[in-house]
Amino acid sequence: MTKPKLRIGLIGTGFMGKTHVFGFASAPRVFELPYEIELHSVADITPEAAARAARTLGFAHSTTDWREIVHHPEIDMVDITAPNALHKEMALAAIAAGKHVYCEKPLAPLAADAREMADAAEARGVKTQVGFNYLCNPMLGLAREMIEAGELGEIRGYRGLHAEDYMADADGVHTFRHDPAGGGALADIGSHALATAEYLCGPISRVMGDCVTMIADRPDGRGGRKAVTVDDIGRAFLRFENGATGSIEGNWIATGRKMQHDFEIYGTKGSLAFSQEHFNVLHYFNGADARGRQGFRRIEAGPDHAPYGLFCVAAGHQLGFNDLKAIEVAGYLNAIAGIAPEPFNFRKGLRIQTLVETIHRSSQEERWLDVPA
C-alpha cells in the first residue's frame, strides 16, 4: 500500500530553507508519516541560484518566480522561508490557491497582518504551521507533561529568557531586523521565550513591558550611521490565566551568550529548570524526595521521552537542532492528514505577535496591559 504524496514548494533558500529541507529529508526516516514527501520546486532570485538550490537540496524543479510555486497545481504545501516582510503576501496567495502553508517565524511583523493570514487560512480550510522549533524538543514535551499531570503541583513562579549576542557589536550594520515594524530583540528572540512560557504555563493574561534600546545607532552601510528604534533588550512581567506570575527577557546584546533560551518554573510540589544551551537535559526538583536526599535531578533525554527514541537508540546520544526540525515537520504532516491538531498554526503565530505587540505598547505607555484574546 503506497502512501499519498505531499508535494512541497519552497520559497527562500537561505539557512532556514536549508534547515527545513533537513527536516523533510530526515522526518520520513524517523517517523511513520502519512505522506510520501516529494520536493517539487524551489524558488530563488536568479536562475542559477535556484538551479543550484534545486540540485543541492534535492528539488526536482526551480524557478525565479515564487508565484509559480504558489499556483502550481501539483504542489500541495508551500514552505515560506523568505524575508519576514514578504511572508504575508506569499502566504495569502498560497492560501487563496488552496495550499497548505508552512511559514518561518515571525509569521508577520504586525499582529494585524498575522491575524489576516490566520483568518484566511481558517476560512479556506488549509493547514498551517509556524516554525517555533524549540517547542519540538522532547524535554519541553516532558516538562509540559509533568506540569499537566500535576507533578509540580500548582505553578507559582516562572522565569523565561532568550539571550544571545549576535547584535552585541555596536558596529554591526543596520538591517531589517532593526526596523521598527516588527524588529527588535523581543520580536526576534523574546518571541521564543513567550512561546515557551505559554506552551508550559498556558495563556498569559496581562503584561508589563520594559523594552530598551542600548545601541542608539548603527552603521547604515554607506558611511553614516542610522538610528535604531527597536529594542535591544525586551523584558516583561507576566500574569498567567492559571494564577502564576513570572517574567521573560529577550536580549540580543548579551555578550558571550549563544543560546540562553532558559526557563525555571516553580510549583508547590516541585520545580523545573532548563537551558537550551544543553537542551537534551531537564533539571527536576521533586519535593517528595526523602529528606537529605533532595536535589535537582539532571534528567537526560532518552527513549522514555518520545519521540527521542525514534532518533537515537539510547539516552545520552542527544538530539541536535536539525532533529527538532524533523519533529516539527512530522507534526505538521500529521496535521495536514487530519491525524492530529496543528502543533503551532497561524493562529498561534498570531498569538505570539499579539504578545510582542502588547509588551511593546505596555513599555511605551509604561503601564500594565491586558493581552487581547
Place this chain on the structure above:
Amino acid sequence: MTKPKLRIGLIGTGFMGKTHVFGFASAPRVFELPYEIELHSVADITPEAAARAARTLGFAHSTTDWREIVHHPEIDMVDITAPNALHKEMALAAIAAGKHVYCEKPLAPLAADAREMADAAEARGVKTQVGFNYLCNPMLGLAREMIEAGELGEIRGYRGLHAEDYMADADGVHTFRHDPAGGGALADIGSHALATAEYLCGPISRVMGDCVTMIADRPDGRGGRKAVTVDDIGRAFLRFENGATGSIEGNWIATGRKMQHDFEIYGTKGSLAFSQEHFNVLHYFNGADARGRQGFRRIEAGPDHAPYGLFCVAAGHQLGFNDLKAIEVAGYLNAIAGIAPEPFNFRKGLRIQTLVETIHRSSQEERWLDVPA
C-alpha cells in the same frame, strides 16, 4: 607593642549572633586587625540563656537587660542581632551612648526609621555597619574590580536574583516576616539582590516593581489562618545611573532553591555570571579571546583574589559562609580605626530600605518611580 582593645557587647544570641561570633573569632587569626577583640558581654532573655551563651560563645559577662550593654562604659561596640523590630530602639540608644553599632540586616523595617538611625550615627560620629555579608565575597570584589577597570566595557544589561524556598510551604506558620511593616521576599532576600546590583553597577535611579503574594494566608498558630499581605515574589525592572538597565527578583517560594543569589552582567567587551550556590567561582567571558577559543571562563577563587589568600593557601580550597563574616568584621574594625571607609554603614543600609520601599510603592501604584536619593 600591644594593640588597643575593642570590647564588644552582643544583643541577641540566635543564629546570626553565633555567626557574628564566628567572625570575631576568626578575623584576628586571618587579618592583621587594628584592635584586639574582647568579647565583653552578651544579652539574652533569661539569666540561664544568657549565661549559657556567654560560656558557649566566649563572652566574659552576661545579662538579661540589653540596656546594660548599651550603657556599659567598658563596651566600645554594640552588636545587634535581635529581631528586626527592635533594631531601631537598640541602635539609637547605643549611638546616644557613643557606641559603634553593628546591626544585622535589615537595618529597620521602614526606611524612615533607617534614616533616623543613619542620621543619628553620623551626628554622633560613631561607626556603623549593616551585615550584607554576600558583598564580602572576594569573587564579588573581583567582579567589581573588573567592572571598574573597564574589563567588561560599558555595562548594558544586568540580571539579579535571590531565590530560596524557605517559605514555599503554604502551611508554614505566619511570622513577623509576613508582617507588612517591612517583611516579604523583596525586603528579606531581594534586598541582597539589590545590594549586589548597586555594589557592581552603581546607583539605581528608577524602578518598576512587581510584588505578588502567592500564598494568600498561613496558619496563625492558633488553629486558624491569617492573611499574608507581604510579597512572596518581588520583581523589579531597573535603570542605573550609568545607563545600564536590568532586573532583579527576590523569591522565597522557589521550591528547591537554597541560595540562588545569582547575577549576570553584560558589557560591551565582556560579561560575568555568578551564582552564590557556588560562590568561590566567577564566570567571565572575554570578547577579546581568539575566535574559536571563546567561552565563559570558570575562575576559581584563589590567592590572586584578596583576601582569599589569608584564609587558604591555594586556589580550590574555598571559603565558606562564615569566612565571609570574618571579612565583614575585619572591614568594620578597620573603619572604626579610621584606616578605611565603612564598607556598608547605616547610610547604605538605609539605601537598601529606600530601594525596597520604592519598588513596593511602584508595584502598588503600577508605575515607574524615581528612587529618592
Place this chain on the structure above:
Amino acid sequence: MTKPKLRIGLIGTGFMGKTHVFGFASAPRVFELPYEIELHSVADITPEAAARAARTLGFAHSTTDWREIVHHPEIDMVDITAPNALHKEMALAAIAAGKHVYCEKPLAPLAADAREMADAAEARGVKTQVGFNYLCNPMLGLAREMIEAGELGEIRGYRGLHAEDYMADADGVHTFRHDPAGGGALADIGSHALATAEYLCGPISRVMGDCVTMIADRPDGRGGRKAVTVDDIGRAFLRFENGATGSIEGNWIATGRKMQHDFEIYGTKGSLAFSQEHFNVLHYFNGADARGRQGFRRIEAGPDHAPYGLFCVAAGHQLGFNDLKAIEVAGYLNAIAGIAPEPFNFRKGLRIQTLVETIHRSSQEERWLDVPA
C-alpha cells in the same frame, strides 16, 4: 554538470542501519559531496521486513540474501550493520567483488580477522570505513587541531573514559555481547575511549590492563543462568609514543551514566576537558591567560569549528548524534572519490582491535605489554 552516482547496498536494518541512512539522507544536504547518493538495495531476514525497510528507509530494492547485494553489479558501496560475528564474511565477499565497504564497529571480534579484512581491502584497492562516529565531532576536531598546533604545549597526562549503564542490571539476559570472542565493556565501548585517545595523542605504545567481570552470570533466557566471561569494566594504563602517559576505562555497569565518553588532557601550556554528555562543548584552560582571570573556558561549538557551520547558522544550536553520522558519511565519500584520505579505515579498525586484545592479554598476564604495530 551532474555528479556521478554512488549506489549503496545496506545489510542490516537495525538501529545502526537506520542511523547510517540518516547520514546518507542528510550528508548531501549539508556537504558538497563528490557523488550523488543512491539508496539501491537493502537486505533483511524476511521478504516483509526487507520490503518494509526499503520503503521506510528509501531504498529502491530489497532482498533477503545479503550476497545479492555484495554481487550486484550496480552497487558501489556495501554498508554492513549486521551483527558483529558476520562482519568478516560479508566484508571479505564485498571486497572480493570490488565494492567499497563501510562497516559498523567493531570491525571484527578478533584482531586476526580484522587484519585479514584490512589486508584484503588494501590488496583489492577498495576504500573502507569503520563507524567511529564520536571522532566526527567538530569539538574533537578542535581539540586535535589545538594539540597539533601546540596550544597545549607538550602533552603529559591523559584520562579517557567511556561509561554507560546498559549492562548494569544483573538480570539482563546473556547475549552475544557477553561472548568471550570479542565482547565485553572494553571491546564494546572502551574501544571508543581508545579511539579518542589515539585520535588526540597519537599512537599508544604500551599498556597495562585491568579487565574485571563484576556480574558473574546472567539469565540464559531458558530459565537458567550462564557464566559471563567478558569484562564489565576494562581499565588500562597507557604510554603514548609522544611521551605522554594516561589511562582509560570502559565500563558498561556504571549505574546512571548514559554517555560518559569523557577525556581530560593536560599539557605544559594548557588543558582540555570534554564530556560526550554535552558534546557541543569543549573546556579549555589556557595557562597564558592573565593572573586572577584564569579558568577553564566553556567553548560552545559554532561556525568557527568546521563543519558545524554547514549544519547550523550560529553557535549554540548544537549538533546531534545523527549529525555526526552525516559528517562520517561525507568523509567516507570524499575518500572514495580520492579527494581525502580515509578518515577511519579498516586498518584503523584493526588498530583498535589490536589495542583491545593487547589490554585483555595484559590483564590476563598481569603485566605491561607493548602494543604490536
Place this chain on the structure above:
Amino acid sequence: MTKPKLRIGLIGTGFMGKTHVFGFASAPRVFELPYEIELHSVADITPEAAARAARTLGFAHSTTDWREIVHHPEIDMVDITAPNALHKEMALAAIAAGKHVYCEKPLAPLAADAREMADAAEARGVKTQVGFNYLCNPMLGLAREMIEAGELGEIRGYRGLHAEDYMADADGVHTFRHDPAGGGALADIGSHALATAEYLCGPISRVMGDCVTMIADRPDGRGGRKAVTVDDIGRAFLRFENGATGSIEGNWIATGRKMQHDFEIYGTKGSLAFSQEHFNVLHYFNGADARGRQGFRRIEAGPDHAPYGLFCVAAGHQLGFNDLKAIEVAGYLNAIAGIAPEPFNFRKGLRIQTLVETIHRSSQEERWLDVPA
C-alpha cells in the same frame, strides 16, 4: 559546671599551623566540646617569629625550642605542623612525654617510621590524629552513610582522583617534596584519594601502581638543575575487600586544576559523584526513581547533613575549607575525652603510607601486590 581545659602546644606556624588554629578557634563556638581549649604555647625558629605567632594566633607563650613544648607539664596535646621530615622525632618525643599528638599529614615519609609512631602512641595510651581533613566534609559523611545503609546496593566500581597543578611548572624549584623519601604526587595528594577510597569503600586489598616522572629535573636553586626521582603522576588499579574494583590517580601537574579531589562510585542500586571543587554538593543517582524521571540529583549540603547545621542555618550557605578543620578538631577532642573513637589516628595515617608505598613498589616491580595489613 566548668569544663576541663585542654592545653595545646603548637610546633610550626606555617599555613597549616594557622589552619589548625582556625579550627581551635571556631570548634568551641560550633560544637559542644568536652574541653575548654587553651592555646598554651607555640614554637617557631626565632624568638621574634615565635612571639609574633603567639600574638597573632592567640597563644599565651612562645619558644624557639620545640622540646620545651613537648616536655611542658601543663601542655596536654602537641600539635605538629612542622616539615614532614621532623614529624617522627617530634611525635615520638611527645608520646614519650605522655602527650596526645595531632600531626599534619603525611604522618611520616616512610611507612616504617609511621608504624613506629603508631605503635608508640598505642603503647603509651595517648590519643592521636592525622589531618586528613577532606574526610570531615559532611557530604563525604553522607556518602558513607548512604553506602553503609545499602542505598547504593553492592558497590562495583570506584574512580578516585586528586589532581592539582602546583608542580606543573617545570621551572619550579626542587624542594623536599621532590625527595624520593616520601615525596611525589602520589604521597602528597594521591594519599587523599586513597584515604577517601578507603573511607567510602573499606579496605583496599590489592594494588597495581603506575607512577611516572614527567618533569625529569628542576632548578636546584643554585643555577643548575637537579634530577627529580619522585612521581608527578601516580595511578593505581584497586581491589577492595568488599569485592569492588577501582582506580585512583594523584597528579600534581594537571594544568588548570586546583582541587580535583573527585570520586565516582557505582553500585547496583545507585551511584554517587563528587568533586572537591564544589564540596558542598553530592550527586546521587537513585535507580529506583520513576522511569523518565531519573537523573543524578544535585544534593546541596544542609542541616540534614550533620554537622553542617551547627555552622550554617540553612542549606546553600556552604562550608569552607577551614570549617572542615573545625570538624576535625572537634572529632579529635571527643576522642581524647573518650566519647568517640579516634577519627583518623596514627594507625590510619600508617595505613595510608602503607598504601602509598605498596603502590610505589608495585609500579617499580610492574606487578600487582597485596597490601600488607
